[in-house]
Amino acid sequence: MDATLRFEIDDLYSAYVACIDEGRFADWPEFFTEECVYRVVPRENFDRGLPLSTLAFESKGMLKDRVYGVTQTLFHAPYYQRHIFGRPQLLEHRDGVIRTQVNYLVLRTRQNDPTELFNTGRYIDTIVRENAQLKFREKLCVFDSELIPNSIIYPL
Amino acid sequence: MDATLRFEIDDLYSAYVACIDEGRFADWPEFFTEECVYRVVPRENFDRGLPLSTLAFESKGMLKDRVYGVTQTLFHAPYYQRHIFGRPQLLEHRDGVIRTQVNYLVLRTRQNDPTELFNTGRYIDTIVRENAQLKFREKLCVFDSELIPNSIIYPL
Amino acid sequence: MDATLRFEIDDLYSAYVACIDEGRFADWPEFFTEECVYRVVPRENFDRGLPLSTLAFESKGMLKDRVYGVTQTLFHAPYYQRHIFGRPQLLEHRDGVIRTQVNYLVLRTRQNDPTELFNTGRYIDTIVRENAQLKFREKLCVFDSELIPNSIIYPL
Numbered sequence: 001m002d003a004t005l006r007f008e009i010d011d012l013y014s015a016y017v018a019c020i021d022e023g024r025f026a027d028w029p030e031f032f033t034e035e036c037v038y039r040v041v042p043r044e045n046f047d048r049g050l051p052l053s054t055l056a057f058e059s060k061g062m063l064k065d066r067v068y069g070v071t072q073t074l075f076h077a078p079y080y081q082r083h084i085f086g087r088p089q090l091l092e093h094r095d096g097v098i099r100t101q102v103n104y105l106v107l108r109t110r111q112n113d114p115t116e117l118f119n120t121g122r123y124i125d126t127i128v129r130e131n132a133q134l135k136f137r138e139k140l141c142v143f144d145s146e147l148i149p150n151s152i153i154y155p156l
Numbered sequence: 157m158d159a160t161l162r163f164e165i166d167d168l169y170s171a172y173v174a175c176i177d178e179g180r181f182a183d184w185p186e187f188f189t190e191e192c193v194y195r196v197v198p199r200e201n202f203d204r205g206l207p208l209s210t211l212a213f214e215s216k217g218m219l220k221d222r223v224y225g226v227t228q229t230l231f232h233a234p235y236y237q238r239h240i241f242g243r244p245q246l247l248e249h250r251d252g253v254i255r256t257q258v259n260y261l262v263l264r265t266r267q268n269d270p271t272e273l274f275n276t277g278r279y280i281d282t283i284v285r286e287n288a289q290l291k292f293r294e295k296l297c298v299f300d301s302e303l304i305p306n307s308i309i310y311p312l
Numbered sequence: 313m314d315a316t317l318r319f320e321i322d323d324l325y326s327a328y329v330a331c332i333d334e335g336r337f338a339d340w341p342e343f344f345t346e347e348c349v350y351r352v353v354p355r356e357n358f359d360r361g362l363p364l365s366t367l368a369f370e371s372k373g374m375l376k377d378r379v380y381g382v383t384q385t386l387f388h389a390p391y392y393q394r395h396i397f398g399r400p401q402l403l404e405h406r407d408g409v410i411r412t413q414v415n416y417l418v419l420r421t422r423q424n425d426p427t428e429l430f431n432t433g434r435y436i437d438t439i440v441r442e443n444a445q446l447k448f449r450e451k452l453c454v455f456d457s458e459l460i461p462n463s464i465i466y467p468l
Contacts, residue, residue: 159315159319162319199392240396240417241396242326242396242397242398242399243322243326243398243399245323245326245327245330246323257330258326259329259333259394259395259396260396261394261396261417261419273419273426273427273428273429275427276394276396276419276421276427277394278333278394300392300394300419300421300427301421301425301426301427302423302424303424303425303426305426
């Protein structure tokens, strides 16, 4: 077992989540490789192998577009996000490609409202090293409830 | 401090929880030794040293029976579970017996419903090595709320 | 990367949270150095650099006073707390001073009530070694929702 790699993976997730929860959305695409996939998928579709996604982006350019939308054009009530998650599970490490998964819970807090359960599910990710840094080449957010309170605006 | 052992313990918990959350219930008993104890206990009883448990199984055979019940005979509305938990705390490691504890939160999602808080509490576990693999010899799920929404059907 | 230090930090947080969740409040001040700061701050104030805190204690003596209040004089309905949190992020380690942060969720369970979301946010901490043990020199609990159900009685 490679302790250093495990700590690096922990650090990648911690930094990823801190970026989102602190609302530094412009930094979010930098956690991904140039060619990448980011998808938010209901568990029911995922389990049945159905391709329909709630959100699907297929390059870092599309992630940047999304950030532009989120910060500049989408009309929405702002909210805080807070991710709670444990240690990522290291599923495979072969030929420089790392596969991980971890359960997550996202809490949402709107101004003048109590905190709510917003989204929970599982990240299923593929990680590679790009310029000495670990980056997501693929990130699937497979979420449990098809009832989404309002919309998913910010990245999960 | 034995880094390898700690990672192994992390991996045991991650695999245990993934098994349950993915609904692979037939694999659940394999996380336990042949002679084992699995109990789900309200915190109030646990704190007072009272023996009453919500669920109590005392061998791998009883766990397999439970799985049969859950998957074949118990009448219940299906739901998804999602466990959120941090790093297990290593309380003791002596003569090959490992004692750990960790807080957990189980979220429940029923079809066409939003995700709910289902059960939260603390695992208090005894782990031993059997055929080179770490297994639970005892797992206590000490949960905080005595108000259980419907029933606890699936393993925690 | 210093694996031993990371495990020590994990252990500090696990022990801290176990102390609170098990209601061993008299032990809580011992997680801090003699000169210390403990503050509970709404995120909105923190983000704007405003100094107002919900709770602010500035020495171990004040923490002990708080414990006295919580256990002896404050009139309140008792409740269980349960902290869920992941791995603390190691932000800096210089000249013996360690800076960390980690997201947390506190669940509350009152007798005869279901478990509720009580408080979520981020610990932003400064840790030093005192008599060979890691202790908090500063702990900020920056919480997301300004709507606090009843009051924050117990330490977060």
